[in-house]
Amino acid sequence: MILAGPTGADSLVIRAARVLDPGEGLDATLDVRIDEGVITRIGNDLDAGDLRMVDAGGMLLAPAFIDPHVHLRTPGREVDETIESGTAAAAAGGYCAILAVPNTEPVVDDPNLLRGLRARAVEEARVPVGFLAALTKDQDGEELTEMGALADAGAAGFTDDGRPVASAGVMRRALQYNAITGLTIAVHCEEQSLTRGGHAHAGAVATELGIGGWPSLGESLMVARDIDLAGDTGQAVHLMHLSARESVEHLRRAHVAGVRASAEATPHHLCLTDEAIRTLDTDFKMNPPLRTESDRTALIDAVRDGTIAAIATDHAPHSPEAKNAPFESAPFGVIGLETAFSSLYTELVESGLLSLETLLVRMSAGPAAIFGLERPRIAVGERANVTLIDTAGSWRVKPETLRSRSLNSWLLGRRLRGRICLTVAAGAVAHDGIAQSSLVSA
Amino acid sequence: MTDLRVVGGDLLPPESDRRHLLSIADLTGDDVERLLSTAHSFALSQERDTKKLPTLRGRLILNVFYESSTRTSSSFELAAKRLSADTMTLKSTGSSVDKGESLKDTALTLSAYDPDVIVLRHPQAGAAQFVSQVTEARVVNAGDGKHQHPTQALLDLFTIKEAFGRLDGLHVAIVGDVVHSRVARSLVQALRLVGAEAILVGPPALLPTGLAPATHDISAIADADVVYVLRMQKERMLPGANFVPSLREYTERWGITPARVREGQRVMHPGPMNRGVEIDARVADSDASLVVEQVRAGLVVRMAVLYDLLTSGPVAVETTMEVA
DSSP states (O other): OOEESOOOOOOEEEEEEEEEEGGGTEEEEEEEEEETTEEEEEESSOOOTTSEEEEOTTOEEEEOEEEEEEOOOTTTOTTTOOHHHHHHHHHHTTEEEEEEOSOSSSOSOSHHHHHHHHHHHHHHOSSOEEEOBOSBGGGOSSSBOOHHHHHHTTOOOEEOTTSOOOOHHHHHHHHHHGGGTOOOEEEOOOOHHHHTTOOEETTHHHHHHTOOEEOHHHHHHHHHHHHHHHHHHTOOEEEOSOOOHHHHHHHHHHHHTTOOEEEEEOHHHHHOOGGGGGGOOGGGOOSSOOOOHHHHHHHHHHHHHTSSOEEOOOBOOOOHHHHSSOGGGSOSOOOOTTTHHHHHIIIIITTTSSOHHHHHHHHTHHHHHHTTOOOOOOSTTSBOOEEEEEEEEEEEOOGGGOOSSOOOOTTTTOEEEEEEEEEEETTEEEEEOHHHHHHHHO | OOTTOOOOTTSOOOOTTOOOBOOGGGOOHHHHHHHHHHHHHHHHHTTSSOOOOOTTTTOEEEEEESSOOSHHHHHHHHHHHHTTOEEEEEESTTSGGGGTOOHHHHHHHHHTTOOSEEEEEESSTTHHHHHHHHSSSEEEEEEETTTBOHHHHHHHHHHHHHHHSOOTTOEEEEESOOTTOHHHHHHHHHHHHTTOEEEEESOGGGSOSSSSOEESOGGGGGGOSEEEEOOOOGGGSOTTOOSSSOHHHHHHHHOBOGGGOOTTOEEEOOSOOOBTTTBOHHHHTSTTBOHHHHHHHHHHHHHHHHHHHHHSGGGGGGGOOOOO
């Protein structure tokens, strides 16, 4: 089992929802009955009996989401996020599972540390968590971790996220050796000799603002290298948080050539361009940086046609103390778990750039397939992993209502369409915003 | 997507009557004209025996410098004194800045003195804007990273206007390390505001794209009315960056020598100069040079900026004393 966390046995009936599971070919107004955490009936006019009845009134019931890229900051920076707060944020965002990256303090490069985190997740997590382990010891890019032992201890995959594996030779050895685990290697593509001193996309906006540039080439060169290494070794590679058009073009060629390469894109790269940094607001500072409209369009096209099969938040909490600083001294990263669906629904689905079905697949079945997780399905006999969304409703992103311990959201103050009302993760009600939603609609 | 954004809880709401000078991009052509005209009046006042004016008596102007500076900090200090304001200059050496105090905490500490203006120089882009958000003072950006140095651009316009009698239609060649230069960024914007043209000349890797027409060919300076020479900012270059192979090669190809200055051209430099690197000493000391005029302009333009921020518009309302 890759995921560690609660297993619930909640029972309820969700009545008159638009049940939409593209993987099951399901799109109809139906009732769904969950008994002791398992979907037992899907149909019309189901008897609720003594069970809690949620009248969905046409709201959307979809397979809950999986986020393959979350910084839980635990261990080491619990002031910014904990397993409890991060998974509460995930549940509030409609997620039934998340994968945590290992660039913590200390780095998760040791089987015992990994076992400890998994045990804590069973105690504290609101939704199941998979823990990615480091690819190299201390993420120094030089010496491979004990990938076999880490796999045995329950690693969800391997990554040195936060930094690249600078050496092509080390990356090649990691890919070769990973044949023994069958887990996924995820890579942060950054050629640091091109990005050193960079704080924003090397383009017109950074030039005008005098901010050090982080060029597209800094990503796409590394994407090309890792695709070629995956092809050479016959192993799979997952490219994290793609931001540049050139990277997407490399990935398309890789798929034509039959290389086993997958990729993810983040809500912020899909919704924003580097124009946003003109305010010098540090909640628009992320790594890789926001790029141009041409890059954003390429990412949206790739998400639409499946070249990029997963949406990942790269949820990166930083305390206000760290972010409340001049642009160049602030750390990279923004939070995204609680706003991912709503921001993409508002910016891409409502504007006609992406279908709702595709968005749901990229947020759930897509990441599940890449990391070898079971796809959340709305089907009888399945453990319930569903989220109920009021797509007609809107909500304002406010600091006081975010579950994350950090407030570094680029959406603070924004009103978004698409409200997550209920999340059932592994059979447990992990987020229950039904009460608030009736207040909103009243 | 940012228009509806609210500021964080610990930031102050925007105040329409509290003005700052953070970037040339915030100014209109009328603003520039007014500031240059005010500076001109102050220049006349500085020809009198008694140079001190009572205009800003009782006001407090804090100069906070996180980077070394000679002419900017001294001219702000003198500008404040000539306007009878109280002034104090804090440099990073010997203050809490060296003890790792955050910019926010330093700004809040200084705010306790109720300064009317904070003049800030800081090595990072956006620092002045940041301080304007966490304090109630008006903020003058005296240089933030590679971003902006608006009073330098204004004093350069003033100098050019005094020398040529006009700004409209003039050509200015900005030569050297443009990529790392806040002076160049501000000046290009300022020249555009007054109808003058800029061309950028220097080593390819030191020329940004998209700011203004650019070329590596030094002969392009021949068409310019003003050759504006930038300092080769070695301290801004990261180790191993290799923007140019050597200073010697830079000087050979882009150094401003007497042979490269044509009759009638004027030469400017924001200082401090590396004589023998980007500018030949014979050029720096020639009649073509406006370097000393720039320093003089620095004083009166900064007087004009302080005066403008503290006496124009609804700001005066704030000075009403409350009677207990």
